[in-house]
Amino acid sequence: MDWAYFLQQLINGLTLGAIYGLIAIGYTMVYGIIGMINFAHGEIYMIGAFHSLITFLICQAAGISGILPLTLLLMLFVSMILTSIYGWGVERVAYRPLRGSFRLAALISAIGMSIFLQNFVQISQGARVKPMQPLIEGGITLMRSPNFDVQLSYMQIIIILLTFVLMVVFSTLIAKTSLGRAQRACEQDRTMAGLLGVNVDRTISTTFVMGAALASVAGMMVTLYYGVIDFYIGFLAGVKAFTAAVLGGIGSLPGAMLGGLLIGLIEAFWSGYLTIEYKDVATFGILVLVLIFRPWGLLGKPEVEKV
Amino acid sequence: MSSAFASSRTSGSEIVKELAFFAVIALLMSVMILGVETVDRPTGLELAVRWDLVLIAIGSTVIGRLALIVRREGISRLAQAILITLAAVCVFEMFVRFREMDDRWAPPVVLDMAFGSVSSMIVTLCFLAIVFAIAYFSMKEKSAAEVDESTKLSSKIQVAYRSNTKKIGLIGIIFFIIFPFLFGENRSAIDLATLVMIYIMLGWGLNIVVGLAGLLDLGYVAFYAVGAYSYALLSQNFDLSFWLCLPLAGIFAASFGIVLGFPVLRLRGDYLAIVTLGFGEIIRVVLINWYDLTGGPDGISSIERPSFFGLAEFSRRVPEGSIGFGDLMGIEYSSMHRLIFLYYLILALALVTNFVTMRLRKLPIGRAWEALREDEIACRSLGINPTNTKLSAFAIGAMFGGFAGAFFATRQGFISPESFTFLESAVILAIVVMGGMGSQIGVVLAAVVMIGFPEMFRELAEYRMLIFGAGMVAIMLWRPRGLLSFRDPTILLNMSKKEKVAGEAK
Numbered sequence: 001m002d003w004a005y006f007l008q009q010l011i012n013g014l015t016l017g018a019i020y021g022l023i024a025i026g027y028t029m030v031y032g033i034i035g036m037i038n039f040a041h042g043e044i045y046m047i048g049a050f051h052s053l054i055t056f057l058i059c060q061a062a063g064i065s066g067i068l069p070l071t072l073l074l075m076l077f078v079s080m081i082l083t084s085i086y087g088w089g090v091e092r093v094a095y096r097p098l099r100g101s102f103r104l105a106a107l108i109s110a111i112g113m114s115i116f117l118q119n120f121v122q123i124s125q126g127a128r129v130k131p132m133q134p135l136i137e138g139g140i141t142l143m144r145s146p147n148f149d150v151q152l153s154y155m156q157i158i159i160i161l162l163t164f165v166l167m168v169v170f171s172t173l174i175a176k177t178s179l180g181r182a183q184r185a186c187e188q189d190r191t192m193a194g195l196l197g198v199n200v201d202r203t204i205s206t207t208f209v210m211g212a213a214l215a216s217v218a219g220m221m222v223t224l225y226y227g228v229i230d231f232y233i234g235f236l237a238g239v240k241a242f243t244a245a246v247l248g249g250i251g252s253l254p255g256a257m258l259g260g261l262l263i264g265l266i267e268a269f270w271s272g273y274l275t276i277e278y279k280d281v282a283t284f285g286i287l288v289l290v291l292i293f294r295p296w297g298l299l300g301k302p303e304v305e306k307v
Numbered sequence: 308m309s310s311a312f313a314s315s316r317t318s319g320s321e322i323v324k325e326l327a328f329f330a331v332i333a334l335l336m337s338v339m340i341l342g343v344e345t346v347d348r349p350t351g352l353e354l355a356v357r358w359d360l361v362l363i364a365i366g367s368t369v370i371g372r373l374a375l376i377v378r379r380e381g382i383s384r385l386a387q388a389i390l391i392t393l394a395a396v397c398v399f400e401m402f403v404r405f406r407e408m409d410d411r412w413a414p415p416v417v418l419d420m421a422f423g424s425v426s427s428m429i430v431t432l433c434f435l436a437i438v439f440a441i442a443y444f445s446m447k448e449k450s451a452a453e454v455d456e457s458t459k460l461s462s463k464i465q466v467a468y469r470s471n472t473k474k475i476g477l478i479g480i481i482f483f484i485i486f487p488f489l490f491g492e493n494r495s496a497i498d499l500a501t502l503v504m505i506y507i508m509l510g511w512g513l514n515i516v517v518g519l520a521g522l523l524d525l526g527y528v529a530f531y532a533v534g535a536y537s538y539a540l541l542s543q544n545f546d547l548s549f550w551l552c553l554p555l556a557g558i559f560a561a562s563f564g565i566v567l568g569f570p571v572l573r574l575r576g577d578y579l580a581i582v583t584l585g586f587g588e589i590i591r592v593v594l595i596n597w598y599d600l601t602g603g604p605d606g607i608s609s610i611e612r613p614s615f616f617g618l619a620e621f622s623r624r625v626p627e628g629s630i631g632f633g634d635l636m637g638i639e640y641s642s643m644h645r646l647i648f649l650y651y652l653i654l655a656l657a658l659v660t661n662f663v664t665m666r667l668r669k670l671p672i673g674r675a676w677e678a679l680r681e682d683e684i685a686c687r688s689l690g691i692n693p694t695n696t697k698l699s700a701f702a703i704g705a706m707f708g709g710f711a712g713a714f715f716a717t718r719q720g721f722i723s724p725e726s727f728t729f730l731e732s733a734v735i736l737a738i739v740v741m742g743g744m745g746s747q748i749g750v751v752l753a754a755v756v757m758i759g760f761p762e763m764f765r766e767l768a769e770y771r772m773l774i775f776g777a778g779m780v781a782i783m784l785w786r787p788r789g790l791l792s793f794r795d796p797t798i799l800l801n802m803s804k805k806e807k808v809a810g811e812a813k
Contacts (some may be wrong), residue, residue: 114780284585
């Protein structure tokens with residue numbers, strides 16, 4: 001067994017998994033609070049990626065792209081703010097009027113919204129792949145073996161660290177603040193929460209805004225990490241992130257992160273050791289297995305069916 | 308915000324605040340995605356600023372919001388209609404301006420387009436009139452009398468619809484049968500009708516799964532793909548004819564349905580949806596990568612066309628040992644014969660699907676499906692085996708998908724994994740849900756709206772899918788339960804159909 005190769009795949013998998021995990025949190029929070037699959041969430045992530053790319057280009061045009069930390073911070077915050085407004089808008093336009101209505105209606109509306117946003121970006125930004133030069137280069141060589149050096153790039157460190165920080169911030173937000181308390185109350189019983197003075201509409205909007213903000217961070221990371229984006233990246237990432245959310249136990253925040261990491265690892269190891277073409281098949285295969293043997297996910301609670 | 312909605316009259320300053328709020332939102336949403344275009348240059352990406360689009364986006368949002376305020380306050384329907392029309396024109400102008408424009412200061416393009424010629428002026432006026440009429444008659448807050456009136460009207464329509472379902476269906480069938488005689492010479496009309504018919508058939512097939520059994524399937528296109536590839540491969544490798552392959556394609560698709568369904572059908576709603584979606588993607592990935600068998604992304608081309616039930620061929624140059632369709636019928640050769648034959652073939656297949664569904668609904672198995680859809684626990688306690696019941700629905704739905712797939716392959720003559728993306732599944736599901744789940748006529752209506760209209764507006768090319776997505780959202784907001792949404796059990800105890808209709812209309 002080549003440990004160097006194994007370690008490299010582990011690092012790659014964790015990086016990828018962190019990105020999936022951030023998107024998955026948006027799915028899991030929305031599903032927890034209103035019980036619907038926010039199908040347009042993958043598109044929100046794609047819009048986040050575009051926002052960060054355009055912010056970078058503006059920085060470049062303004063001549064401040066030389067100051068790397070400033071550029072990165074600008075990319076992060078501008079993209080988070082602008083993208084979360086899309087999250088807010090999608091909820092307001094396509095989901096709120098359908099709340100409490102027929103369940104499938106919201107799903108179809110979400111699919112429609114996803115198609116709309118995808119084509120909106122395609123028309124306004126063009127269908128071509130958008131390349132971007134690497135901003136952060138270099139890395140640490142962890143291990144030297146005869147045929148292979150294990151590289152941990154600075155970009156990977158940033159992705160994993162940033163994800164970790166965001167996770168801590170958001171977990172605290174949900175566990176400690178009044179906003180988080182309102183969210184958890186709405187998750188348990190929306191009517192009752194409303195009767196007790198929680199502004200349900202606002203809480204749900206905030207959930208969408210938070211999910212979109214995290215997705216936009218994921219979008220920015222992908223832009224920096226892979227250096228190419230196009231209008232179509234949202235679909236597959238969205239499906240995989242949802243898979244991650246289900247895998248970890250939908251409605252559970254740590255579950256989403258765990259699911260994301262697992263999906264990332266499975267993908268990396270599968271493409272590293274088996275075939276790169278069938279990595280998506282592996283992801284979905286694992287999903288099917290988990291759902292058969294543990295339908296409530298790894299960290300979720302089994303749902304009690306009531307008559 | 309919430310206080311503004313609650314009070315009956317909003318003060319002027321509150322309205323200004325609300326408008327400013329939405330203007331800021333519009334600005335933030337459009338400032339980058341619309342306002343800055345990334346342009347590919349040899350040196351890398353460059354930016355092109357499109358400030359005019361941002362301005363128009365803000366303008367249309369503010370005008371639209373103002374219209375909603377006018378409607379909410381019940382100030383004037385005329386003003387409401389004018390404002391909505393104005394907002395629509397602004398949005399239109401924005402999309403026209405997406406196209407390459409060098410001069411950002413250029414005057415509104417819409418004016419040029421609208422008054423360029425007499426015909427375009429008529430089209431514009433019609434468009435404006437339609438928007439205006441919709442805006443004028445759309446009322447949110449209705450007075451009690453108006454609500455009463457409109458429910459009376461809609462229940463009248465419901466009664467009329469329900470007691471005449473058979474007649475409506477029959478008229479529809481007759482229309483589709485004589486369709487080629489009306490448009491016999493028009494190639495594109497027949498092509499479009501065939502395409503719509505494929506989706507009607509797929510919709511009816513999926514309706515068994517989603518509408519009757521209540522299983523949310525987001526990967527229906529997988530069975531369509533299985534059917535198409537089984538026909539293509541059987542015909543290329545074993546030289547089997549279409550008529551032999553058609554049932555085989557159905558059987559293959561149904562067995563795939565059983566193999567997939569067996570482990571996953573215990574799952575509830577959304578989980579089932581995501582697993583079926585995953586399965587659809589798996590099939591597509593396998594089709595792309597299994598190069599030796601499926602030809603990968605290149606697909607399979609020159610798939611054999613169907614013969615006239617093995618009696619005659621449709622091609623101009625008839626191979627040795629068989630006769631042409633024209634000779635058989637004693638008429639002149641025409642390339643339209645094959646198209647019309649294909650149209651009738653898919654019509655027949657679709658009608659078979661419909662007929663089988665209608666009959667199955669009345670059998671114990673169909674009733675078990677509907678019961679399961681309503682309450683799974685009750686069904687289990689009554690001794691219905693949920694897994695087997697769901698499996699049968701899944702397999703039968705898959706079988707019809709397989710038939711449709713085989714037809715698709717033979718009609719196109721070429722298939723590739725690109726035809727079987729998630730978007731197709733979403734479109735088919737949208738047809739079923741928009742039709743009103745379980746309603747057979749609703750599926751036809753939705754297929755015509757969703758497939759027929761966008762195909763007619765091919766010139767809009769790039770905007771087509773954009774409008775398609777927006778339309779999906781709009782129809783759901785307008786009628787969340789679908790266009791024809793009268794879902795009720797097929798059979799009730801001790802109640803004749805007339806009594807039932809009369810009873811529910813009250």
